[in-house]
Amino acid sequence: MDNIKKSRYQTDRQLFIRHLKGRIFVVIALIATLIGLITLIVLLYNIFRDGIGWLNWNFINSFPSRFPKQAGIKSALFGTLWMLVLTAVIAFPIGVGAAIYLVEYARDNWFNRFIYLNISNLAGVPSIVYGILGLAIFVRLMSLGPSVLAGALTMSLLILPVIIIASIEAIKTVPNSLKEAAYALGSTRWQVVKNIVLPSSFSGILTGTILALSRAIGETAPLIMIGALAFIAFVPKSPLDTFTVLPIQIFNWVSRPQDDFQHLAAAGIIVLLVVLLSINFLAIFLRNRMQKRFD
Amino acid sequence: MNFEIKNSNLIEKIRVNDMSLYYKDFKALEDVSIIFYEKNITALIGPSGCGKTSLLRTLNRMTDLIIGARVEGQILLDGVDINNGKQDLPFIRKNVGMIFQKPTPFPMSIYDNIKYGVTISRRIRKIEMDEIVEKSLRAAALWSEVKGKLNHSALNLSGGQQQRLCIARALAVKPEVLLMDEPCASLDPISTMQIEDLMRGLKKTLTIIIVTHNMQQAARVSDYSAFMLAENAGDPGRLVEIGKTEDVFTNPVDRRTENYITGRFG
Amino acid sequence: MDALRSALVSDLNKLKNDMISMVNLVNRNFDLAMEALLERKVDNINEVDVSDEEIDEYHIKIENGCLKTIATQQPVASDLRQIIFYMRSVIHLERIGDLAVNISRIAKIVLLMKHNEKIFSILEEISQKVKLMLSNLVKAMSNNDSSLAESIVEMDEEVDQLYSQVFVEFGKIKEDRNLMKWATDIILVCRFLERVADNVVVVANRFSSLYG
Numbered sequence: 001m002d003n004i005k006k007s008r009y010q011t012d013r014q015l016f017i018r019h020l021k022g023r024i025f026v027v028i029a030l031i032a033t034l035i036g037l038i039t040l041i042v043l044l045y046n047i048f049r050d051g052i053g054w055l056n057w058n059f060i061n062s063f064p065s066r067f068p069k070q071a072g073i074k075s076a077l078f079g080t081l082w083m084l085v086l087t088a089v090i091a092f093p094i095g096v097g098a099a100i101y102l103v104e105y106a107r108d109n110w111f112n113r114f115i116y117l118n119i120s121n122l123a124g125v126p127s128i129v130y131g132i133l134g135l136a137i138f139v140r141l142m143s144l145g146p147s148v149l150a151g152a153l154t155m156s157l158l159i160l161p162v163i164i165i166a167s168i169e170a171i172k173t174v175p176n177s178l179k180e181a182a183y184a185l186g187s188t189r190w191q192v193v194k195n196i197v198l199p200s201s202f203s204g205i206l207t208g209t210i211l212a213l214s215r216a217i218g219e220t221a222p223l224i225m226i227g228a229l230a231f232i233a234f235v236p237k238s239p240l241d242t243f244t245v246l247p248i249q250i251f252n253w254v255s256r257p258q259d260d261f262q263h264l265a266a267a268g269i270i271v272l273l274v275v276l277l278s279i280n281f282l283a284i285f286l287r288n289r290m291q292k293r294f295d
Numbered sequence: 296m297n298f299e300i301k302n303s304n305l306i307e308k309i310r311v312n313d314m315s316l317y318y319k320d321f322k323a324l325e326d327v328s329i330i331f332y333e334k335n336i337t338a339l340i341g342p343s344g345c346g347k348t349s350l351l352r353t354l355n356r357m358t359d360l361i362i363g364a365r366v367e368g369q370i371l372l373d374g375v376d377i378n379n380g381k382q383d384l385p386f387i388r389k390n391v392g393m394i395f396q397k398p399t400p401f402p403m404s405i406y407d408n409i410k411y412g413v414t415i416s417r418r419i420r421k422i423e424m425d426e427i428v429e430k431s432l433r434a435a436a437l438w439s440e441v442k443g444k445l446n447h448s449a450l451n452l453s454g455g456q457q458q459r460l461c462i463a464r465a466l467a468v469k470p471e472v473l474l475m476d477e478p479c480a481s482l483d484p485i486s487t488m489q490i491e492d493l494m495r496g497l498k499k500t501l502t503i504i505i506v507t508h509n510m511q512q513a514a515r516v517s518d519y520s521a522f523m524l525a526e527n528a529g530d531p532g533r534l535v536e537i538g539k540t541e542d543v544f545t546n547p548v549d550r551r552t553e554n555y556i557t558g559r560f561g
Numbered sequence: 562m563d564a565l566r567s568a569l570v571s572d573l574n575k576l577k578n579d580m581i582s583m584v585n586l587v588n589r590n591f592d593l594a595m596e597a598l599l600e601r602k603v604d605n606i607n608e609v610d611v612s613d614e615e616i617d618e619y620h621i622k623i624e625n626g627c628l629k630t631i632a633t634q635q636p637v638a639s640d641l642r643q644i645i646f647y648m649r650s651v652i653h654l655e656r657i658g659d660l661a662v663n664i665s666r667i668a669k670i671v672l673l674m675k676h677n678e679k680i681f682s683i684l685e686e687i688s689q690k691v692k693l694m695l696s697n698l699v700k701a702m703s704n705n706d707s708s709l710a711e712s713i714v715e716m717d718e719e720v721d722q723l724y725s726q727v728f729v730e731f732g733k734i735k736e737d738r739n740l741m742k743w744a745t746d747i748i749l750v751c752r753f754l755e756r757v758a759d760n761v762v763v764v765a766n767r768f769s770s771l772y773g
């Protein structure tokens with residue numbers, strides 16, 4: 001009788017240890033999450049505390065000035081928006097097109113595998129290198145000068161690998177069985193891509209594009225390289241105008257010794273975050289609309 | 296080897312002459328010659344790897360989708376060789392429809408699923424499309440179950456319903472031949488019975504070729520049975536025997552057929 | 562390549578063994594009945610009755626076994642033909658057993674009566690032939706010998722001829738009333754024997770086409 005009782009107890013103990021290991025893991029994961037979350041909250045709180053006082057309509061509608069009370073980020077904001085739109089317009093079709101080609105049309109030979117490998121590598125190249133490339137080709141060789149267009153082209157190059165890879169992954173998730181079924185009904189290859197592959201992979205593609213654009217907004221180095229300046233006192237009226245962007249302006253203010261400029265920088269950061277969030281909400285909105293149409 | 300069943304009432308729908316299939320260097324099918332008769336159900340049976348699914352896929356040139364696949368020989372559909380590269384692929388595939396092992400409804404509404412095949416080749420008025428949708432769903436024995444929710448997502452249907460939707464979708468483009476690749480493999484017994492009954496009705500107007508692992512199903516549902524085999528690992532698949540199903544299952548000619556259907560070897 | 566469908570193979574083997582037991586039992590009962598009639602062994606009569614019940618039980622056992630195998634194993638081709646052969650043959654074998662019982666009942670009556678040598682000798686000849694046919698059937702089924710089974714069919718002709726002969730001899734004894742009564746019973750026995758032969762032939766035919 002005693003032996004049975006003892007073995008029961010042993011099993012309970014082993015069971016307890018197993019459960020304990022599980023719980024320890026959960027606690028560690030929770031701590032990791034909390035660290036990230038708390039860091040983010042602390043950062044945001046600091047920014048808000050520093051900048052919210054200086055965030056008003058004047059700030060948004062004024063150009064940079066030596067006098068903090070009169071300085072604003074109008075030129076930087078417009079510059080960022082211009083660049084964002086142009087980059088999206090250039091990079092999105094090229095990126096998605098390349099992804100479609102590589103997955104659906106390209107034959108599986110060494111050349112195409114080589115291309116895919118290099119695209120992955122390009123995603124990891126430091127952004128300053130793109131700046132140098134942009135300077136040489138777009139600004140000088142194509143004589144575009146330090147314009148919004150040159151900046152958008154440079155940023156497009158930068159984020160193109162990310163878009164392509166994200167799109168390729170999204171397109172690959174479309175099950176083969178669905179494509180086969182479409183072919184079996186007599187679709188041409190383009191019809192399969194247009195009616196089956198793209199709609200199914202669109203949300204993945206969109207997500208990848210937004211991530212890429214989000215990265216583009218925050219880039220400073222390549223744009224400095226191609227000549228986006230800090231003290232710009234006008235809004236771009238055409239793609240060939242010179243420009244500046246939010247990160248550059250913010251950096252410029254942070255580098256000044258006066259306290260007031262630190263507050264301005266914080267306000268600028270809040271604006272940047274708002275732009276970022278807006279793009280993401282736009283993406284979510286577009287995604288939901290696509291889903292509803294599909295159902 | 297050539298197998299012909301002498302019967303003057305039968306019309307040849309598809310005739311395969313000495314067809315061999317290669318995947319790059321690997322020979323998957325060797326010298327297959329077979330006739331599929333109009334308005335009859337022919338079952339392709341055989342152990343895994345014997346090439347029956349590959350044979351099925353050559354009949355609507357789905358093998359073209361596989362990189363490195365090459366088909367030699369003739370595949371005559373109503374007397375016209377569809378393997379000589381001169382025929383329009385989408386057109387062949389409309390005429391020779393295919394149902395797959397796992398149901399593949401598009402992530403669209405039921406209505407749009409059926410609309411898809413029709414609208415890829417022509418424009419059509421809504422009234423006409425409504426008619427086609429109803430006819431196809433009725434032909435697939437699905438109309439009464441979905442008529443109130445045609446604009447609901449097809450993904451909400453059960454497995455058996457999804458498969459019948461795929462059949463309706465294929466029927467909407469008015470094929471003359473229907474290829475079925477283990478259509479009931481992922482379905483419950485009742486859905487399986489429904490689809491078998493459906494097939495019996497469809498064969499009045501269509502020629503049906505079905506690949507199945509389930510021998511009792513082949514015996515229940517088909518008029519003709521063809522047994523295929525790849526003797527050793529790495530061998531190409533070959534046609535061993537074809538005959539009326541009742542003959543093949545009571546008195547097969549070839550010892551290998553007997554061994555397979557009695558289960559004396561896997 | 563072996564050990565597949567072991568359930569079906571084991572079912573078929575069981576049924577085959579039961580068939581052979583049954584046909585052996587039928588054969589023995591037939592021999593006992595003929596002995597009772599021709600050699601006046603009265604004690605056999607009871608044993609024939611008892612054994613016949615066993616024969617009937619085998620019939621039911623084998624038939625049920627076949628039904629079960631069909632339902633649970635879905636046999637096809639030669640397996641299916643084998644099972645159907647068993648199901649149909651047990652009917653004929655049971656009939657032979659019943660005929661043996663009938664013969665033994667007549668033996669009870671006929672033993673003490675006056676008889677005619679000629680008719681009696683024909684009866685003996687017929688019974689020998691039929692006995693040989695039946696024992697050959699047992700041998701053929703036990704050894705899977707389809708050519709032996711075919712030879713059984715040929716012997717049926719001779720039995721039919723002998724049967725016609727009995728009627729001829731019957732015609733010759735019309736005057737003696739007592740003799741005629743006895744002869745009528747003997748003709749009945751010959752009829753039974755002829756029916757036994759027919760049943761044996763049916764089974765032998767099916768057997769040889771199954772394994773031929």
